[in-house]
Amino acid sequence: MTKTKLSFAILLLLCSSVYFGFSQTVNDSVLFRAMEDEITRGIDQLEYKDYAKPCYISYEITDSKDLNIQAELGTISNSDTSNSRTWSFRLIVGSYELNDENFSGQNQGNMGMGGAPDILPIDNDYWGIRRSFWLNTNDIYLEAGANHREKLNLIEKGKIEADALKLDDFARADTVELLLPCNFVQPDIEKLEKKIAELSNSFYKYPELDFSTASMSFHQNIVYFISNEGTKFRIPVNSASIRVSVSKDIDDDNRLSSSFSYSAISPDDFPSNEVLLMEIETLIGDLMENEKAEKLEEDYTGPILILGDKACEVLMDNLFDYDKSLFAERNNLVVDYNGDVYFEEIDNEWQSKIDKKILGDGVTITALPKLSSWHGKPVLGGYPIDSEGIIPPDSIVLVEDGILKNMLSSRTPTNVTSVSNGHYPFTASYSGVSKSKSPSVIKIEDKNGLSEVDLKAKLIETAKEEELEFALIARTIPSNVVEMSYNIYKVDLETGEETILGNIYLNGNIEAKDMKKLVFGKETGLVNTGTGGYYDYGHLSSCIGPTALLIEEYEINVNKERDKIHTAGDEITNPLELVDRSASGMTN
Incomplete structure (x- = not known):
């Protein structure tokens, strides 16, 4: 029994104990033995009334170390370290074929949150760990058992036809043992504070900025997992990032903002400050250029050419979206308050398109x-x-020559996937890990890709055919190092001249029917980015795909009712404009 984004099943229990300074040398044998022995107890001894016994139990313990640093104008505003131990488990009652999952009944009570204390020892106390799992496992078993019993009752009463439940509820899997080397590293906090402070200090040269900040985070996790199937693993789940953000007011109604980020596994992989300071110069120079930007006065519907990293980001958002996705969905069985029984609708339009064309000729998409x-x-x-x-x-x-061939899946079977292909990974986050569907690494290729010059010509041609006055280009701010923001430009249909627009953003969804008309660039790049659409849980995914994308029909709405940031005469002088930095010892 677990709870995911698309399931009304019993809640996956997550408990956390925050503490400081636990040993980096974790006694794996104690943790694994406690989890394994408690799983054996649960499988052998859990029973109540006419409830079925568990068919699956898995336990997971995560030890974490987090570091977060933030600086403004050369001063550290926050430097925080924390250690924590979190845990979760999954318990399924019934059989792999028919169990409590994928079902939202009327007897779910408090969604599986037991009344037992949510406490897990921070030291490797065998009996303390077992007691914590035992208290909560019993509560979850009662919830899951009741849910499964209700499901069986509906079948016995004829409210659910047996053949309507032809899909198994949980997919079987091979037994795996994977014990990877895992050690916490001690980052040089003083060095990292100095690095972030130096980045933020560079903003002193720009007193016209109303806000600026530089920050970094480093999340280290060691995950221990074991199940009654015999699967056992220990893996590291780490992430590190730097983010720089700036903004300024340009008039009573508008604020400009921009940012860049850099993602890695460890702070050791961060670029030097010499490199990052040049990126800051680029970022702020672009922000100042936007101050003079022309405004788009009316909503726009027509072609748009997207250049740079933003092309991959838009593609990922639309390949894994609410109503069209390369991730297979399960439609849950639901009993409403009136006792009516029905299957949820699957929103994913592409799930009924296996062996049918969903993208243009020549387009192949592969998960790696x-x-x-x-x-x-x-x-x-x-x-x-x-x-x-x-x-x-x-x-x-997943897609071959524009035709949908396969979909990403977890261990929850769907009408197009009977087994998992391993796409329900961990994500490093503050004080532990989260779990979500993720595309992992997606490679997008088009054997008919065009050059950027040809794409711009096609953009102008399409706009003329639609009798528009101009076309649009969204161009990522150039960088070979960090993930930059983007600008939108108005393109003159006669001269091809581009004029920057300062008050609009990409906010439209590409309709499924228009995905077949996408025109890709022939150049390829790599973008490490979070996935948008339905699966935007923060998991860092990667896209190896085109650096240019032409969308023939795209809608951009202009917000004409912006609340005023302030009224004329309210302005407070920026104190940085009054600072004599040479007298105070500050440097540019």
């Missing part, structure tokens, strides 16, 4: 979940094993 580097650059979306104990294959062809 184990890929770690591409042309010497780190690929951050890959992983060795997912949170359900599935080692993903090296590659999965």
Whole structure:
């Protein structure tokens, strides 16, 4: 029994104990033995009334260390370290074929949150760990058992036809043992504070900025997992990032803002400040250019050419969206308050398109979940094993020549996937890990891709055919190092001249019917980015795909009712404009 984004099943219990300074040398044998012995007890001894026994139990313990640093104008405003131990488990009552999951009945009570104390020892206390799991496992078993019993009663009463439940509720999987080397590293906090302070100090040269900040985070996790199937693993789940943000008011109604970020596995992989300071110069120079930008006065519907990293980001958002996705969905069985029984609708339009065309001729999309580097650059979306104990294959062809061939899946069977292909991974986050569906690493290729020059010509041609006055280009601010923001430009249909627009953003969804008309660039790049759409849980995914994308029909809405930031005469003088930095010892 677990709870995911798309399931009304019993809640996956998550408990956390925050503490400081636990030993980095974790006694693995104690943790694994406590979890294994408690699983054996649960499988052998859990029973109540006419409830079925558990068919599956898995336990997970995560030890974490987090570091967060933030600076403004050369001063550290926050530097925080924390250690924590979190845990969760999954318990399924019934059989793999028919159990309590994928069902939302009327007897779910408090969704599986037991009344037992949510306490887990921070030291490796065998009996303390077992007691914590035992108290909460019993509560979850009662919830899951009641849910499963209600499901069986509906079948016995004829409210559910047996053949309507032809899909198994939980997919079987091979037994896996994967014990990777795991050690916490001690970052040089003083050095990192100095690095972030130096980045933020550079903003002193720009007193016209109303806000500026530089920050970094480093999340280290060691995850221990074991199940009654015999699967056992220990893996590191780490992430590190730097983010720089700036903004300024340009008039009573508008504020300009921009940012860049850099993602890595460790702070050791961060670029030097010499490199990052040049990126800051680029970022602020672009922000100042936007201050003079023309405003788009009316909503726009027509073609748009997207250039740079933003092309991959838009593609990922629309390949894994609410109503169209390369991730297979399960439609849950629901009993409403009136006792009516029905299956939820599947919103994913593409799920009924297997062996049918969903993209243009020549387009192939492949998942590469184990890929770690591409042309010497780190690929951050890959992983060795997912949170359900599935080692993903090296590659999965999802779309071939525009035709949908396969979909990404977890251990919850769907009408198009009977087994998992390992796409329910962990994500490093503050004080632990989270679990969610993720595309991992997606490679997008188009054998008919066009050059940027040809794409711009096609953009103008399409706009003329639609009798528009201009076309739009969204261009990522150039950088070979960090993930930059983007600008939108108005394109003159006669001269091709571009004029920057300062008050609009990409906010439209590409309709499924228009995905077939996408025109890709022939150049390819790598973007490590969070996935948007339905699966935007913060998991860092990677896209190896085109650096240019032409969308023939795209809608951008202009917000004409902006609340005023302040009224004329309210302005307070920026104190930085009055500072004599040479007298105070400050440097540019």
